[in-house]
Amino acid sequence: MKSRKKDFSEWYTEIVKEAKLCDLRYNVKGFVVFMPWAVSTMKKMYAIYEQELERTGHKPAWFPALIPEGNFHREAEHVEGFTPQVFWVEKAGDNVLEERLAMRPTSETAVYQMYSLWIQGKSDLPLKIYHSAQVWRYETKATRPFIRSREFHWIETHDAFATREEAEQQVREDMEMSRRVIFGQFGIPFIFFQRPEWDKFPGAVHTYAADCMMPDGRVLQLPSTHLLGQNFAKAFNVKFLDEKGESQYCWQTCYGPAISRIYAALISTHGDDAGLVLPFELAPIQAIVVPIPKKGSEKMIEQKAREVVExxxxxxxxxEADFTESTPGFKYNEWEMKGVPFRIEVGAKEAETGELTVARRDTKAKAKVRLGEIADYLKNEGRRQLEDMKRKAEEEFRLRLSSAESIGKLKEELERGKLVAIPFCTIEAEGKTCAEVVKEKASGDVRGTIYGKDEKPEGNCIACGKKAGAVAYAAKQY
Amino acid sequence: MKSRKKDFSEWYTEIVKEAKLCDLRYNVKGFVVFMPWAVSTMKKMYAIYEQELERTGHKPAWFPALIPEGNFHREAEHVEGFTPQVFWVEKAGDNVLEERLAMRPTSETAVYQMYSLWIQGKSDLPLKIYHSAQVWRYETKATRPFIRSREFHWIETHDAFATREEAEQQVREDMEMSRRVIFGQFGIPFIFFQRPEWDKFPGAVHTYAADCMMPDGRVLQLPSTHLLGQNFAKAFNVKFLDEKGESQYCWQTCYGPAISRIYAALISTHGDDAGLVLPFELAPIQAIVVPIPKKGSEKMIEQKAREVVExxxxxxxxxEADFTESTPGFKYNEWEMKGVPFRIEVGAKEAETGELTVARRDTKAKAKVRLGEIADYLKNEGRRQLEDMKRKAEEEFRLRLSSAESIGKLKEELERGKLVAIPFCTIEAEGKTCAEVVKEKASGDVRGTIYGKDEKPEGNCIACGKKAGAVAYAAKQY
Structure with a gap:
C-alpha cells in the first residue's frame, strides 16, 4: 500500500480499489457502483443516523425523485444555485412531457409545497421530517469516489417551526447531533463553521457546515445545517394560524448528512498504511477467524474455528472464518487491508487449550483470550478501540490547526496542510473580495468563523489591511 | 369508514387519506409522497427482508439510477419490454448528453455489465447481491397509491451461478423466502404461479410470481422471481472459467419484492371497517396509552400513563401516550383507524390499582394486565395476534378459491371475486389465443399454473375445447 500521509491521493485510490469499496468502471461519467464492503458499512451509518433523528422527534417520509421545473423558480436564489446542476427529464417513453422534470439535486422545492398543505395550525408544528435518498448533481468539478460524484446517498431533514428561536434551536440540535454521531460513533473529528455569506446554501439565511481534515491537509465538508428563515415559507406559502387566528409564515431549517461522503471521511481518518481501519460497530465483519494449519490437526483446528464463529x-x-487456500500471512494482510477490527488466530495450540490469540486491527496489539470470554472481550475491547481511534484522530486534527497574520505566512501554512486562523475583515457579503484575494494569493478558501466560539480578532484583515472584524479560517478544500 | 368488503375501492381511498399514508397532491402525475405512518412500517418491512436476504448469502450494493440507452439494446426482449416505460434524461444543466440515459425501470442492464467485470473464475460464484432502491416506470395504466405508481420502492436481487441447477434452486429459495417473510412475518397469504409464456419478465426463461387476493376479489402481484437462464449472460458477456479452464456463461436469476406494493397488500389484507390493522412488529406505534380523565385524579392518571410508556x-x-384534548372515545377511534395493535386505558381505577385495561386492535378483546407484566404480555400477545391475523387471512383467501369448467361459469365466478381453476390447453406460447378468449368472454386474466403443484387437468380447454394440458388459474387483476 501507498503511504496514507505522504501520498494520500494514491493511497485513497488504491484502497478504494483493493478493498472493493466501489467500482469506477460504470459507463456513465461521474457515477460509480458502491460495492458490498462499503455499502454494508454505509447502511449501518444510515441506521445509526436515522435512529438518532427519530430519537430527536423526526419522522421518516419519502418524497419523489422528480420535481417540476416550476417548483425551482419559486425561490430565486435556489433556482440560480441549483438549476445549472440538474439532470432534466423531458421525455417518458415516446411522450414529450408538458413541463420538464428535475431529478432532485436536493428536495426543498418538492417538500415545502407539501408543507403548505400539511401545516394549518400551531398543533401541526413543529413538523420534523427526514428523507433518506439519493440526489443527483451534474458536478463540473473533478469527481472522486465517495467524496464527490454525480449521484450521492444522503439524508435530508426538513423542519418547520412557529418561531425563529425554535428554528435556531434546531440548528444547534443538528450540530450537536452531528457531534454525537459523526465524532461520537464514527470517530471523525470536525469543526462547525458559520459559512461566509457568499458560500451559503442557496436560499438560506445562515449555513453552518462541518469541516473535517483529510490526511493531505485539505478540508472536506461533512453535513451542513441551514437556517432558512422564512425565505422558503414565503416562496411556498408555508403558513400557520397563530393563537390570535392570524396567518404567519413558518420558520424553517434543513440539514443534510451525506452518508457516502462521511464514509470517505471515515476511511481517510482512520485508515493506515496497511489499509482500512473500521470502527467495531460499523465493520461488515467484526472478527475474522484465521485457522493456522498444522499437519495432522486440520480437523481439530477447523472445528475450533467454526466453534468460535458460532x-x-x-x-x-x-x-466469519477464512477457510480459503491462502497462507495465514496472506489472510492477515487481506483482512487488515479490509479493516476488520479483530483477528482471531486458531492454531493447534489454541484448539487444544481453548485460549485464543486476538489481534486488534488499529494497534496490532495481541492478547490471549479464553473461548468462554471471547464475546464479552470483543464487545468491551471494541468500545475501547473506538475511544482510542477517536483520541488518535483528534490528535491528528489538532496538529492541523495553525494561524497566520500575513498572506505569505498563510500560504506557507496552507502548503503544510493546515487549517489556518486568520484575522479577516468580515464573513458578511462585503468580505467576498477579501476571500478572493486569499484564494488568489494563498490558494486557500475562507471557510467561515467557528460556530459558537466568538473569537476576537487582533490586528488587520489579512487581505485588505483594514481592521479585522472576525477570526476566519482558511484551508485548501475538496 | 366505508365497508372494506362491500366498497373496497372507496375503503382503500379513505384509509390512505385518513390514516395519512400518502398524499396524492404532489404535482407530478403518477408520483405520490409517502407519509410517515406508512414509511415507518415500510422501513421495518425493508429491514426484515434485507435481514433475510443477508441470512441467505446476499450482500448489499448500490447501483446508479441512470443507465445508458445502449445497455438496454443488448437484450432484445428486455429493450422491447421496458423502453416504452422509461423516463429519459437527455440534458444536464445546459448540456445535451452524448447518449441519453434511462432512469432505471429495473437494474439488470446496469448490474450485469458489472458482473462481466466482477466474475472471472468459479471462486467468484455464486454472486448474490441485493439492491434496495426506487425504480421509475411511465405507467399508462391507472395509478393507485402503493399499488401502482410511476415511482416505487423495492428490493432487487441479482444472482449468478455456475450451473442451471443452482439457478433453479435459487428460484425455489426466493419463493421460500417470500413465504417466510410475506406470509410468515407480514401475514399476507398468496400463491406462486408459473406465469404463462406471454406474461414473463422480458428476457426471462421462466417467471414465477406471487399473487395475493385483494378484498374486492382481484389479484395483486407481489414479488416475482425469474430464471434468466443464460440470456442476459450472453447479452452482457457474464462468463467464468470452469475447472477445465473453459469459458462458460453464467446462469442467472433475479427477484424483486416491491415493498410499497406489499404494503398495499398488508393494509388491504388485515384492515377492517374501523381502519388499519397492523402486525405488532410492523406498527410504528405498538401500544397507545389513552388516559381516561377523572376530575381530581388528573395528575395521578397522567403520571401512571407516563409510567406505562416508560x-x-x-x-x-x-x-406513546395520547395527552391531546380530545375525548377518550375520539382517541379510541383515531388509534384504531391507525391500526395500533394495542390500546392501554389508564383511568383513576387503573392508576390506583396498577391493573391496566388492554384492548387488542384486531379482535377488540379486552384484558386486565398488571403493570409489572405489561411488557411481556404485549410481546406474547403480539405474537398471538399475528398468528390469529394469519389464520383469518388464510380463511378469507381459501374462500376465494373456486373452479369452473365452462366460460360461462368462469365469468360468474370471476364476478363473485374468485380465483378460478380452469382446464386450459397450455401456458406455453400457443396458449396465448386461448388466454385472449378468456379475457374477452369472461373478463379474466390467466395467471398461470400453481408452482410445484403439478395438477392434472380433466376435460377440455375452457377456451378452445381441445384436450386440456394444464390446470390454469384465472382472476381479475390489478
Missing part, C-alpha cells in the same frame, strides 16, 4: 454469532457479533 | 419503552416496545 459462539460469536450467537452473541450478536458479526464473525 | 416501562414499555425500556423493554423495547414502541409506546
Amino acid at each position: 459462539r460469536l454469532s450467537s452473541c450478536g457479533i458479526r464473525a | 416501562r414499555l419503552s425500556s423493554c423495547g416496545i414502541r409506546a
